[in-house]
Amino acid sequence: MHYRISTPKNESAAKVLMDVREWLANDAGMQPDRKRLDRICSSPELPIDDLVSGPRDSLVVATL
Numbered sequence: 001m002h003y004r005i006s007t008p009k010n011e012s013a014a015k016v017l018m019d020v021r022e023w024l025a026n027d028a029g030m031q032p033d034r035k036r037l038d039r040i041c042s043s044p045e046l047p048i049d050d051l052v053s054g055p056r057d058s059l060v061v062a063t064l
Contacts, residue, residue, distance in 0.1 A: 005017070005021075
């Protein structure tokens with residue numbers, strides 16, 4: 001399943017979205033997360049190591 005953010009037709013809402021996206025793109029704290037997400041989403045194969053070390057749902061952890 002793929003999702004896409006579309007720019008709102010309302011000019012004020014579109015500006016808010018563009019400003020938030022720019023802020024996130026330039027936020028140093030978000031850079032490691034973005035690189036990891038890009039690597040996982042752009043990989044031709046599923047990067048199992050990244051997924052295994054990720055957070056787990058409490059229900060899944062309780063059954064392990």
